[in-house]
Amino acid sequence: MNVTFIGLGIMGGRMARNLLDNPAVSLTVFNRSPEPMAALESAGATRATSYAQAVEQADIVFTMLPSPEVVETVAFAEDGFVAAMPQGALWVDCSTVNPSFSRDAAQRAQASGLRFVDAPVAGTKQPAEDGTLTFLVGGEARELETLEPLLESMGRKTLHVGAVGQGSAFKMLVNAQLAQSMLVYAETALLGEKLGFSKDFLMDMLPNLPVSAPFLAGKAELIREGDYEAQFPLEWMHKDLHLLEQTAHEADQPLYLASLAKSLYGSAKQAGRGRDDFSAIHAFLGRE
Template sequence: MNVTFIGLGIMGQNMARNLLPHCTLTVFNRSPQPVEALAADGATAATSLTDAVADADVVFTMLAKPEVVAAQAFGEEGFLQAMPNDSLWVDCSTVNPSFSREAAQVAKASGIRFLDAPVAGTRKPAEDGTLTFLVGGAEADLNQARPLLEQMGSKIVHTGNHGQGSAFKMLINAQLAQSMAVFAETTLLGEKLGFSREMLMDTLPNLPVSAPFLTGKAELIRHGQFEPQFPLELMLKDLHLLEKTAYEHRQPLFMSSVAKALYASADAAGHGRDDFSALHAFLESHNQS
């Protein structure tokens, strides 16, 4: 298949690299460095969105937020109008479900099929090809995309119709953000109670009450080095989309609202480009001030 990948950030460039041996791959990104790196390994570098998709059977997008997806997909300069009729657009971006349903409608009006397929996993699973894809859309469209998804991930969950992949990703990130906040707050209290940071990072993440992802985050906290696997500013964005989605469904989210305020404060304090586990560093500095 002719495949196009648009959006080569922390996740996208690794996902695209895992596709390289298995298709004819064209890549596009607003900044040139990841495009050049993939082109050196055999991908075709596109100079514009419309050129990137002109011959594509499947187009993947992995972009930061709904506004960026809309800007690159819709309108006269967007890639939708240049995609071949009946080709397939797979949006792996983390966006709100109502936006995914809108994207599906706009795509259909342009003669394009659509899947929302956000991922569970951060940079390391993207590198290893072990992401989980949460897919909303038609079974037949998923079957076309499946061989490609299987090169980038180890699990595919078909969650239902358009928007349901994005909806399930909202639930996952709601738990992820809050679990990190609880862990940071708890371990800081533990140090005040006389336990060493080493002891807490060695034991708490491995208890049955702890989320498995905390094992890796404990290592970042232990060393005070927060190289972004999942940037804090994107977690804040996802909590904003979660809050918007909850409002659309008239569902109060008390705990998530508190978590959003914490991440917003950490972002304002300069941790936006750090991994979201830097919430621990923010709470620690706030506690010392």
């Protein structure tokens, strides 16, 4: 199977590397910056020189890109890859985008004789490296049957959540809870220190309470060490909250707390924390 992967950043590069372990896959990669392509080429991938060359033989094209605007440019610009894909090929967009964008991309892809699935992921850098991501898939069941062996190379769980656009819609809900849970934990831990509890005590106890989200245990260890190396960059969380707010507006559903969360992550980004992990909201809120 000829598979192309476009977008080799924190997530995409690791996902593509796991595809190389699937013996049924012949993998071609392309990225705007050359360094990630060189590493994958050394591991057995074919390195393309343009978007068009990357997809011209592809049965399936995966994209993992940072925003709807980037997907729009990479896919549909004059030198974009959609026009170069073979008729009947399948485009799988794993980027976190708003659901209305996914549905529009699907219509435009189908008008070009292509098939489309939106399959954003739940998980950050380490699960991408370990091949333990969860895929949130929107699209027809028959497309999922084709994709399942490939998704199993990159993840441990696949949820088919509905028609095209529903994968992106469910990702909005996942990140809404993720962003706000991190904020609640950071704010609570900082108050705990002011009330006389040690940071170590709070990092040990708070994440293990029944009311705490499971992911917080790992984040607490990094916060304890002052390690904010990006697993999921704060600037991406801010972007995703913007997409969430846009999606809520389209659905006529106010989001009071998520809108406040967006403002706080935006302030942290302005304060220079954008390239840090989103858990750096703790450091931002705790500044003197």
